[in-house]
Amino acid sequence: MHKDEIADLLEEKYLTLIDWLQIQDNEKWTQGPEGKWTTGQQALHLLQSIKPLNDILSMPRFFFKYAFGKNTRDLHDYDTIVKNYQETLKENKDYIFKASKNMKIPKLKDKTYILNRLQVESKKLQYKIRRISDKNLDTLVLPHPLMGKMQIREVLMWTAYHVEHHTKQLKENY
Secondary structure, three states: OOHHHHHHHHHHHHHHHHHHHHHOOHHHHHOOOOOOOOHHHHHHHHHHHHHHHHHHHOOOHHHHHHHHOEOOOOOOOHHHHHHHHHHHHHHOOOOOOHHHOOOOOOOHHHHHHHHHHHHHHHHHHHHHHHHOOHHHHHHEEEEEOOOEEEEHHHHHHHHHHHHHHHHHHHHHHO
């Protein structure tokens, strides 16, 4: 997938999420299905996953090679990344991203802040995607907490799917 397509896909996925969250009844922000995250926790989780990605993509490129090595396999397409992620989720049903463990329920007064931060971080990521070279997207890798090392292009495609995955959960269950 071309980097402009990834940036556009991220914009679409985040807009869909944020639009849905904005029209959802405010009292549902602190509610969720029994034993599941609340709507606010879902939004906060997505913020906790995009913020570190933006932070790390701001680092010098030599850092990636030093810290994580270089790509050693063929690039996966979007559908393969989605399929692999779904299979990995099934195998690790109880896995929770470290930053999202024991997450407090965001208060309703934090809703606007979290939605604004999601929007800003999404725009930052789209900008960074358009600026990074195709070579770096395909040769530099990042560690994914569940999927292992992935090329930056794959992480970005996964990020778009991750937002879609949580938006779908919210629409179906909240």
